[in-house]
Amino acid sequence: MYTYFVKQITKRLYSVFCLLTLLICLSFTNTNLAIAENLNNSSVDILKQPPSEITVSLGNAAGELKFEPNFLEFQSGKRYKLVLTNPSPVKHYFTSKDFADAIWTQKVEAGNVEIKGNIHELELKPGAEAEWVFVPLKTGKYNLRCTIPGHLEAGMKGEIVIKS
Ligand SMILES: [Cu+2]
Secondary structure, X not given: OHHHHHHHHHHHHHHHHHHHHHHHHHHHHHHHHHHHHHHHHHHHHHHHOOOEEEEEEEOOOOOOOOEEOOEEEEEOXXXXXXXXXXXXXXXXXXXXXXXXXXXXXXXXXXXXXXXOOOOOEEEEXXXXXXXXXXXXXXXXXXXXXXXXXXXXXXXXXXXXXXXX
């Protein structure tokens, strides 16, 4: 008789334990779903934000080798449209690999072409213009330079800061 009761109680406890485990699992799943939903909603919101527009000139009409401006500051989580122009008579590069790794690129538009995916460097021929739409993710200080031989040494460099 005694063993029968013990068996019954053990069975009961076991089913309660199973039920609890199931409930805990379900609540975790729900939390994860909620987090995923929030992320999705916020990224949709970011893409709905009108981008803040910043124009950078690569060189100038006078042929000076510099970025104008040569200091750029962005805020993480905001949407930006960086307009790059080259009013100079020679081609230039906008190179900042670490900065490119610290942002999420939505697209780059140049002429009638729209490019999606990761971009690390842009080359602008004389008179060219490109629009880079992105969301900065990782805070930090990043070096900007033009990789045409001699241009960095002549002063074609800058700094990009992403703040939180
Ligand atoms: Cu250059």
